[in-house]
Amino acid sequence: MGRIIAVANQKGGVGKTTTSINLAACLAEKGQKVLAVDMDPQGNMTSGLGVDKNSLQNTIYTAMCEECNVGECMIVHPLENKKMNLSLLPANRDLAGAEVELFIEADKPQYILKELLAKVRDKFDFVIIDCPPALGILTVNSMTAADTVLVPIQCEFFALDGLTQLMYTINLIKKKLNKSLEIEGVVFTMFDARTNLSLEVVENVKNNLDQFIYKTIIPRNVRLAEAPSFGLPINLYDSRSAGAKGYRDLADEVINNKLYAGL
Ligand SMILES: Nc1ncnc2c1ncn2[C@@H]1O[C@H](COP(=O)(O)OP(=O)(O)OP(=O)(O)O)[C@@H](O)[C@H]1O
Numbered sequence: 043m044g045r046i047i048a049v050a051n052q053k054g055g056v057g058k059t060t061t062s063i064n065l066a067a068c069l070a071e072k073g074q075k076v077l078a079v080d081m082d083p084q085g086n087m088t089s090g091l092g093v094d095k096n097s098l099q100n101t102i103y104t105a106m107c108e109e110c111n112v113g114e115c116m117i118v119h120p121l122e123n124k125k126m127n128l129s130l131l132p133a134n135r136d137l138a139g140a141e142v143e144l145f146i147e148a149d150k151p152q153y154i155l156k157e158l159l160a161k162v163r164d165k166f167d168f169v170i171i172d173c174p175p176a177l178g179i180l181t182v183n184s185m186t187a188a189d190t191v192l193v194p195i196q197c198e199f200f201a202l203d204g205l206t207q208l209m210y211t212i213n214l215i216k217k218k219l220n221k222s223l224e225i226e227g228v229v230f231t232m233f234d235a236r237t238n239l240s241l242e243v244v245e246n247v248k249n250n251l252d253q254f255i256y257k258t259i260i261p262r263n264v265r266l267a268e269a270p271s272f273g274l275p276i277n278l279y280d281s282r283s284a285g286a287k288g289y290r291d292l293a294d295e296v297i298n299n300k301l302y303a304g305l
C-alpha cells in the first residue's frame with residue numbers, strides 16, 4: 043500500500059512545491075511508483091510537472107466535488123517520460139472554491155481526499171501531496187489522508203515562526219481525524235553555505251524542535267528555481283546540479299525512513 047506523505051508548512055515560499063515536485067520525481071527515477079497530488083489552488087506543482095493547468099477540464103477539485111472520478115482527472119506520465127512511473131492529480135485555481143463549497147455541501151468535508159486516494163493508493167509506492175500555504179480545509183484534507191507530514195523549513199531568520207502552530211494542528215488532526223498520522227520529518231531548504239545565517243538557523247531549529255530532521259539539506263540552487271518554468275523536475279532539467287543531488291539524497295532517506303520499518 044502506498045505511503046501518503048503531505049508536504050506542509052503554512053508559511054509561504056518555504057519550498058513545499060519544490061520539495062514535492064522533486065522528491066516525487068527522484069523517487070520515481072529510483073523505480074518507485076509515485077502519485078503527485080496538487081492540493082494548492084496556485085497549481086504550481088501541476089505546471090512544474092509540465093501540465094497546462096488552465097486547459098484542464100478535470101482536476102482534483104472536480105473529483106472532490108464528485109463531478110468526475112479520480113481516474114478521470116489523473117494524468118499518467120505528465121512528463122511524457124515513460125521510464126519514470128509518475129502520475130499526477132492536478133489542480134488549478136478552481137480549487138480555491140473548495141474551501142467554501144465543500145464545507146457547505148459535503149457531509150464529512152475533512153475526509154474527501156482520503157476517500158479519493160483510498161481508491162488508488164494501492165497502485166503506488168508513494169503519494170506526495172503538495173499543500174497550500176494555509177491551515178484551512180485543503181491542508182486538513184491532506185493531513186487526514188496522509189500517513190505522515192514532511193515539513194520543509196527554509197533556512198532564514200524566521201524559520202521557527204509558525205512551527206508551534208503547525209505542530210499543534212498536526213496533533214489536533216491526529217487526535218480528532220487521523221489517529222495514525224506521524225511527522226515524517228523536517229527538511230531544511232534553500233541552505234546557503236556562504237552565510238553564517240543558514241548554519242545558525244539549522245543549529246537553532248535542531249536545538250528547539252524535537253522532531254526527526256533529515257540529514258540531507260537542500261542547497262539554495264538557481265537550477266531548482268529555473269526548472270519549473272521549463273515544466274521539468276530538477277533531475278530532468280539539470281541532472282548534475284547540486285539541487286538534483288540534494289533531492290536524490292532526500293529520496294534515498296525517505297525510502298529508508300525508520301518510521302516505515304516493517305511496512
Ligand atoms: N533550494 C532552492 N534554491 C533556489 N530557489 C528555490 C529553492 N527552493 C525553492 N526555491 C524557489 O523559492 C520560491 C518558493 O519555493 P516554493 O514555491 O517551492 O515554495 P512553497 O512553500 O511551495 O510556496 P507557497 O507557499 O507559495 O506554495 C520559488 O520561486 C522556488 O523556485
Ligand SMILES: [Mg+2]
Pocket residue numbers: 058059060082086172173174
Ligand atoms: Mg507551493
